[in-house]
Amino acid sequence: MDDFRKADSHTIPGKFIKGLIAFEHLASCNEDMQRCIELAQAASQTTASVLILGESGTGKNLIAQAIHNASTRSEFPCVTLNCSAIPENLLESELFGHDRGAFTGAERTRRGKFELADGGTLILDEIGEMSQIAQAKVLRAVEYGQFERVGGEQTLRADVRIIAITNRDLPAMVAEGRFREDLFYRLNEITLQVPPLRQRREDIKQLIENMVQECNQKFNKHVESISQIALDYLMRYDFTGNIRELKSLIKRAMTVAKGELLWLEDLGMRVEVPTEGEMGSSPEEAFALAAIEKRHIQQVLDYTRGNKKRASEILQISRPTLDRKIKIYTLRVQ
Numbered sequence: 359m360d361d362f363r364k365a366d367s368h369t370i371p372g373k374f375i376k377g378l379i380a381f382e383h384l385a386s387c388n389e390d391m392q393r394c395i396e397l398a399q400a401a402s403q404t405t406a407s408v409l410i411l412g413e414s415g416t417g418k419n420l421i422a423q424a425i426h427n428a429s430t431r432s433e434f435p436c437v438t439l440n441c442s443a444i445p446e447n448l449l450e451s452e453l454f455g456h457d458r459g460a461f462t463g464a465e466r467t468r469r470g471k472f473e474l475a476d477g478g479t480l481i482l483d484e485i486g487e488m489s490q491i492a493q494a495k496v497l498r499a500v501e502y503g504q505f506e507r508v509g510g511e512q513t514l515r516a517d518v519r520i521i522a523i524t525n526r527d528l529p530a531m532v533a534e535g536r537f538r539e540d541l542f543y544r545l546n547e548i549t550l551q552v553p554p555l556r557q558r559r560e561d562i563k564q565l566i567e568n569m570v571q572e573c574n575q576k577f578n579k580h581v582e583s584i585s586q587i588a589l590d591y592l593m594r595y596d597f598t599g600n601i602r603e604l605k606s607l608i609k610r611a612m613t614v615a616k617g618e619l620l621w622l623e624d625l626g627m628r629v630e631v632p633t634e635g636e637m638g639s640s641p642e643e644a645f646a647l648a649a650i651e652k653r654h655i656q657q658v659l660d661y662t663r664g665n666k667k668r669a670s671e672i673l674q675i676s677r678p679t680l681d682r683k684i685k686i687y688t689l690r691v692q
């Protein structure tokens with residue numbers, strides 16, 4: 359999993375982008391994101407350390423990989439270490455390796471991520487979770503390019519560019535004394551702030567279209583796009599899990615989609631059952647298919663602000679059928 363090529367296909371779940379990640383794949387219509395990508399592109403042409411901040415699922419890892427791939431180090435390895443996934447007692451060995459017999463279970467000498475990334479890039483993901491002890495050792499390795507394997511006497515050297523990633527408020531952690539100030543300044547020679555998806559909603563449609571196309575290939579489907587009604591819903595969605603959450607929503611919808619469009623139901627959105635009084639006089643009546651149809655058509659008509667042509671397209675029924683239903687159900691056309 360050390361090499362990005364391997365990591366890409368194995369460790370990014372449900373990946374939609376094939377091959378190596380490049381900045382073109384991250385194109386955005388949002389100004390903050392554009393600024394972030396521009397800065398990342400500029401950073402890729404330097405050997406400066408980069409600190410990538412932003413909520414979980416915003417694409418920080420992809421940006422880190424794009425930086426490596428655009429840099430002069432791209433022929434060398436890009437190694438990722440997720441600092442939160444490694445138990446504290448193993449982190450040092452993961453970072454710097456260990457000599458045979460260094461501790462129980464260390465049956466052979468093993469190289470650490472710093473050594474493996476020599477000449478290339480080391481991505482330290484979730485660096486906010488790293489202990490103070492590990493922080494001190496990383497500082498020395500970053501500052502002087504020197505380290506020892508656990509249980510080893512020889513001082514080793516590696517030429518590594520560090521990209522550190524976190525969803526934590528690192529400056530606040532520094533202020534509270536929970537993250538070393540000297541390491542913080544060493545890591546953030548260039549800082550990238552990745553905006554959350556709810557602050558770059560103008561990208562949602564394009565992201566979905568890309569995901570739909572990828573899923574079509576993957577699941578052998580022929581979905582053309584997302585319905586306006588489902589898109590409208592997602593445009594207002596909170597996305598606390600950002601692009602990762604959008605991706606899993608679309609992936610799930612694509613596995614159940616039957617037609618040419620993705621519908622709210624495919625997204626697993628509950629079609630609300632009308633309350634008594636809203637529709638008919640008893641719950642049984644409210645559950646009748648006709649009652650749900652009446653309510654649904656009314657919602658679509660309201661949504662299209664009375665545009666019957668649009669409504670019939672969304673409902674996938676003909677105009678005469680829509681007119682007939684409007685009459686039968688005595689629907690409101692704005």
Ligand SMILES: Nc1ncnc2c1ncn2[C@@H]1O[C@H](COP(=O)(O)OP(=O)(O)O)[C@@H](O)[C@H]1O
Pocket residue numbers: 370371372373374375383384385412413414415416417418419420421565601602605
């Ligand atoms: N611009 C994008 N286009 C398509 N998928 C994206 C994009 N940005 C991120 N993703 C996907 O969203 C998920 C989260 O991305 P990741 O880089 O791991 O986020 P983070 O490191 O911020 O948690 C991944 O599955 C990734 O492939």
Ligand SMILES: [Mg+2]
Pocket residue numbers: 414415418419483
């Ligand atoms: Mg992450």
